Amino acid sequence: MNLGNTCERCGHGATSSNLQQPEVKSSPVHDLLHNNLPPRTIGELKAARQTLSEIQQDLDGVDETISHIRTALQRLLTKRAVLQDYADAHQGVLSYMRRIPTEILSEIFIHTLPAFPFELSAKDAPLLLERVCQRWKDVVRSTSLLWSYIQLDIGHGEDSRTITRIATCLSRSREHSLTIAVNGRNLEHQDLKSRFSVLRLLTHQCSRWQTVHLKLPLWAIRKYIIVGSSLLRLHTLHLDITSDVEEDDSTKPLDCFSSAPKLKTLALTSTDLSDIVTNGSMIIPWANLTSLAIDERKAGEIWGMLQNCPNLEHFGAYISYDAPHGCSAVPPMKLAHLHSLSLKIPLTSTILSTLTLPAVQSLSFTLIDDVEPDGFDWDPSVTWVTHSGLDVLISQSQCTILKLSFPEGRMQTVFEPEDVTGCLKAMPSLIELEAPSTLAESVVRSLAHHSHCANPLVPKLRKLVLRVTRAEFPWVLLGELLELRRAASSPIELLQIFKLEVDEEIFSEGRLDLFSDTIHRLQDEGLGVEISRVY
Template sequence: MISQTQCGECGNRECNYWSQHGDHEYELLHSPVHDLLWQDNIQPTHIQVDAALGSLRDLNQDLQAIDEDISQMRIHLQDLIAKRRAWHIYAEAHKGFVSALRRIPSEILSQIFILALPDFPFALTRNAAPLIFDRVCRRWKDVSRRTSALWSYITLELRNDRKSLDLSAASVCLSRAGNQPLSIALGAGPWAKLSPMLMDPGHPAIALLAAHCERWHAVSLQVEASVLNRDFAVVQGRLSSLHNLTVHISDVDHPDEDDFRNMYDEETDDESTGDQGATNEYATRCVEIFAVAPALKYFESGCGYADVHIGQKILSVPWQSLTSLCLYEVKAVDIWDILKDSPNLLEFKGEFYHYGNNPCRASLVPNIRLEHLRSMYLALPESSDMLSTLTLPAVEHLFFRLYPDELNEPSEPWSVRSGLNTLVSQSECTVSSLRLMAPDRCTQPEEIIRSCLAVLPALSELELCRDLGPVFPRIIIADANTHLLPNLATLRLIAHDDKCPWDMLAVFLKARRSVGVLGRGPHTLLQRLELDTDADYYEPGNGWQGFVAALDDLESQGMEVVMWTTLQGCSSEDQHWYEE
């Protein structure tokens, strides 16, 4: 055996391969024909052939041994790879064991789970909290099951074909909720068409929940009046913890939309008897199950047949204890009747029913003084003058949504004819926030804005929606009123008009970011602009590109700019007002 440098590619001792890939030393058997192997075209003798065949047999044996070694090495390599994989998995398990997520205390994990809950009301589903926590790991499942607050939200459809499912869901939630206050939503949405076939007497889930009525904290009901009087009577006088109440009472007979509106327009015949009285029996029997609720602070009803019950005081509620009240699609005179009995309100949201012969006139309602009201959202016809009947000494936030109506050419500014002027003067209040929405294709948007800003000069927050948004910069520049609203710190504009004067708005923004005195007096630096526009979807003129460049400069100077498209930036609460 001799030490010989061999080429792995061609078998030669000297070739370019080794100069490129380095030398490898092997112990090779010295063959008798070794010196003849690389001589071209040499005819071997019989002796040389026999010698070569002998060497070939030895070499084949060596190759077989080498192949066996390689096979063993491959097996060993696979063993090492498998071993590494097992070691890696084990190491990763240790990393997970000491990870920050693993070390979160169960108490904090419980709070995270609660924050992950969907907005109430929500139905139980495997792909959302809280049930989805059961599918992560045993610890999460255990923590979820022990977090009673996760199970205190109960939403049921109350359909006959889901009785067993509703009962099962209610049972599971109650068993896991412990002594937590309960938030309960029963029934469908405000305009769902419930029928008597879907609401058999004595729904087992209602009976089960009623047994725990002392723990009811927030309740949302979309049911028929007969169901309230029949299946919920047992809770009357036991609602000691009820804080929030939302009620939508559906009619059993399903009048269509026109019939529903005609309910308001037809005078009631006190002497009528027979079938008509039987048909409207649901509206004549007072629902008193919520009459005694000492902790009740929030009440909402809207966009359904609940208006009839509310307006006629068919639904009895402890109005004097309320601090928040929301009424949608209710006659103006009925809203004022309720406000008269609700002296402790801090927040009020109201939407006048404005179809047919339902005038919203100050002469039809009493004067009302609400000492503690801080915020008022009111949707009313453009011609209404009912604001003059309100005295609100503490009001700070106003939101008016104006409905179109048949209005002759007005001789007075909107703030005067609506009564806003009178409201502000007799209230002696300082309004800091105004949100204003005019009807589509408003004929006098400039007049509405000018009159409101003249009455409310101390505004620090202004929001103008729909047709009013693009008008604002025109008013400011046309009247040379960059000094207007000296306390303005936040401006929100909803401007979907491709003719919006962006260049004028840029001038106003730059002026309100300048330190010093403008026009008639000092001003507060504008801190925040919120803009809802579709400008990305068209090629606006009037200086859009320059406006965008101006916004970049203003942001670099510290002004906060928030832009979105359509309703992306609106809260779900605001979308009720923006969408038609």
């Protein structure tokens, strides 16, 4: 066979141009190959045998060559695999991940932590990260913040394992400030007594406490949260306390958090404990607080606490109905530094007129219809902004409201478009508005109706957030409103962000198709749109 310049043993020199059909020497009995006739003479018979012998020799030679080539190919494949591994190793040396500075890698690792509270798990950071490679392990072990989050569920797990886990975190966090969470709200005395050694690990490090979440009975806090030194770093305190009236003396001072000069944020959840917070038994540096959140309390109790918190910047509370006297039951309250106010109040409440908030910019109201005073009769001619005293609050505060939100809650149908209009007229500088499903339609109708007026509502509105759960929602009107708010020739500022939350039924039934063309066009023109489902 002739393969041109190609080596028959290794195939060297083979190209796409010379890989042609090989030449085969013509047989003396070639004409007999394509029929069934036998050799005609003894000479033809001998010629056929001779040719077959020669061809067999050629086949043996080709098989030997193929064997050599296969051996050579296997050697080349093995060599290629070794070279590829070596190249990959060198590529790793040049990779961006290899060259990331340690401090940046450490910061990335911090952002991979689960939401607190969490327990150490081999499936999550930081334990998961240190199993990747030696460098990552070194970075994880040297990043104190990764080990500064400690959760303790009293009554769950073995003591020895819990002690080891907490001791590991305390050791690897070094002197970094700690965020801790202790959950033992429903424990009996004997349960907590058996876990005292675990709690003691944490209380011995109280000088490092920065953020503390405690869900414990009052007696447990008094007995086991023993602070041996000042809480010099404590910034945020969340207390979820229960009280056993047979064993707890609510008049006895609770002073374990009194030495916390940097305490700024306090959140109280203790619906079973109405006295210790309001009777002055709980001793903390109230005047230093800038953020306060309180669970359900009567207005008089909350206002009494506010008198001790002159520097609040953020305040949230659930104010229950407490008296038929309304705002006359509490004294006027001025909070000169308050920036945001979030209240859950009865729809019938008139308490807002007692507040003076010259610096407030953000308001959030969850209106509930749980109780109506005896003889209460809602005057339909009086809008909610007037009845609640919100208009008085804004007027006497001389404040500029930039954000108004009504989180999802139980709201009566008495809150009509006129009530929405009243609120928005009182806040001409509003730039962000959020409405729940019970208010969304009224908001759309009110804004759309006044968009054609010489003085449209909230002309500076840049962000609108709506939640819709009614299939009969005026989708076409919503599309028209968005177009009006994006019109360049309009006297109002352009709406920048529109967020819509809908339930699964609306999403699956294709209700959004009624204004999808408008949404897509406005997106192309620059409107930021986010549509999500709620379940």
